[in-house]
Amino acid sequence: MLEVRGVRQVFGGVTALDDVSFRVNRGEITGVIGPNGAGKTTLFNIITGIYSRTAGAVFLEARDISGLPAERLASLGMVRTFQNIELFSHMTVLENVMVGLHARSKSGMLACALKMPWTVAEERRIRTEAMAWLEFVGIADLAQVEAGNLPFGKGRLLELARAMACEPRILLMDEPAAGLNSQETLGLARLIRAVREKGVSVVLVEHDMELVMDICDRIIVLNLGRKLAEGTPRQIQENPEVISAYLGEEL
Numbered sequence: 190m191l192e193v194r195g196v197r198q199v200f201g202g203v204t205a206l207d208d209v210s211f212r213v214n215r216g217e218i219t220g221v222i223g224p225n226g227a228g229k230t231t232l233f234n235i236i237t238g239i240y241s242r243t244a245g246a247v248f249l250e251a252r253d254i255s256g257l258p259a260e261r262l263a264s265l266g267m268v269r270t271f272q273n274i275e276l277f278s279h280m281t282v283l284e285n286v287m288v289g290l291h292a293r294s295k296s297g298m299l300a301c302a303l304k305m306p307w308t309v310a311e312e313r314r315i316r317t318e319a320m321a322w323l324e325f326v327g328i329a330d331l332a333q334v335e336a337g338n339l340p341f342g343k344g345r346l347l348e349l350a351r352a353m354a355c356e357p358r359i360l361l362m363d364e365p366a367a368g369l370n371s372q373e374t375l376g377l378a379r380l381i382r383a384v385r386e387k388g389v390s391v392v393l394v395e396h397d398m399e400l401v402m403d404i405c406d407r408i409i410v411l412n413l414g415r416k417l418a419e420g421t422p423r424q425i426q427e428n429p430e431v432i433s434a435y436l437g438e439e440l
Contacts, residue, residue, distance in 0.1 A: 190212075190213050190214060190215040190216075190217075190249070190250060190358070190359055190390045191212065191213040191236070191247070191248070191249055191250075191267075191359055191390070191392070192210075192211075192212045192213075192247070192248040192251075193209060193210055193211050193212075193232070193236065193245070193247055194210050194245055194246045194247070194248065195208050195209075195210055195244065195245040195246070196208075196209045196210070196232070196235055196242050196244070196245035196246070196247065197209075197242065197243045197244040197245055198228070198231055198235060198240065198242055198243050198414075199243045204414055205228050205231045205414050206228045206231055206232060206235070206242075206414045206415075207414045207415050208245075208415065209228070209232060209245070209411070209414070209415065209416050210245075210416065211409050211416065211419060213359070213390055213392055214390070214406075214407075215390055216385065216388065216390055217385075217390055217391075217406040217407060218381060218382075218385055218390075218391045218392075218393070218404050218405050218406050219390075219391070219392045219393075219405060219406065219407050219408070219409065220392075220393055220394075220395060220401040220404075220405035220407070220408040220409070221233075221392065221393070221394045221395075221408075221409045221411065222394075222395065222396070222398070222401055222408060222409070222410055222411070222425075223410055223411035223412055223417075224412075224434075226413075227411040227412055227413065227414065228411050228413075228414040229363075229394040229411055230272065230363060230394065231414075232394075232411070233269065233361055233363055233394060235247065236267075236361065237259055237262060237267065237269045237361060238254075238256065238257050238258050238259045238261070238262050239259060241256060242255065242256075249262075249265060249266070249267060249359070252265075254267070263355055263357075266356070266357055266358030266359060267357065267358070267359050267361070268352045268355045268357035268359075268360050268361070269352070269360070269361040269362075269363070270348050270349065270352050270360070270361070270362045270363060270365060271348075271363050272363040272364040272367055272394075274341070274344045274345060274348055275348065276336045276337070276339075276344060276347060276348065276351075277336060278335070278336050278337030279335065279336075279337060280335070280336055281332065281333050281334065281335055281336065282323065282328065282331050282332050282333070282334050282335075282336055282339065282347055283316070283319055283320065283323065283332040283333065284336075285336050285347055285351055286319035286322050286323060286347070286350050286351045286354050287315050287316060287319045287354075288351065289319075289351040289352065289353075289354030289355045290315040290318055290319055290354045290355075318354065319350075319354060320332060322350040322351075322353050322354050323347075323350050325350065325353065325383070326346040326347070326349055326350045326353075326380060327346065327376070328343055328346050328347060328350070331343060341368050341369075342368075342369050342370070342373040345365060345368075345369065345373075345377070346380075349362075349365070349380060349384075353384065353387075353389075357389055358388075358389060358390065359389065359390040359391070359392065360384060360389050360390070360391050360392070361391075361392045361393070362381075362391065362392070362393040362394070362395075363393075363394050364393075364394055364395055364396060365377055365381070365393060365395065366395055366396075366397040366400050367396070374397060374399075374400055377400070378400055378403055378404050381393070381404055382404060393405075401422070402422045402425075402426065405422060406421070407419065407420065407421060408420065408421070408422060408425045410425060410428075410431050410434075412434055417430055417431065417434065418430060418431050
């Protein structure tokens with residue numbers, strides 16, 4: 190589904206990533222772990238077109254997508270959520286999800302301004318689909334609440350609903366459990382599995398080792414910008430270098 194091949198990133202003489210390569214298989218949940226400064230978010234920024242890489246390439250279903258802007262990647266089926274929640278705080282919860290759906294709308298600005306019949310019908314469809322995604326993440330009852338008034342955990346769910354409204358084929362999640370309590374994290378794990386059941390491949394950067402080991406099919410470990418290890422959760426748990434560098438003597 191996704192291949193990162195020999196990616197290198199240098200910032201002003203500092204090497205943030207050095208020859209990082211891995212693949213994400215279709216239908217898998219893949220975790221990327223490592224300490225602060227390991228290069229995880231930099232890697233996501235390169236994959237999703239926010240940073241221009243120094244060297245290497247990124248492929249989506251064998252297509253070279255290196256350097257494509259984020260909006261083009263979204264149209265190809267790659268969508269991302271951020272470590273810090275990015276919402277339109279003065280819009281309602283429902284309107285936030287509708288924004289994701291409007292990226293696929295066909296009505297032009299003039300037709301919308303004139304309220305042509307097909308634009309009205311499309312807007313109705315978009316509203317219905319947005320409500321369905323709010324139901325999927327469990328916050329349909331908050332549809333008319335201003336997004337800026339949501340508790341942090343509910344904001345995470347809204348961001349996921351908006352991402353899914355873009356109909357991704359692969360979803361990259363940057364620390365989705367950050368700031369969540371234990372019950373919210375359990376709910377997030379169920380949702381990520383539900384996302385995978387809809388045929389979406391998932392890649393997540395995460396510090397919550399319990400979550401990563403619970404839901405991931407494969408894990409990539411970064412250390413100082415290099416790939417230290419790759420394997421199943423059990424293989425990572427039993428890898429001496431990983432145990433020493435990241436997980437301590439016991440998980």
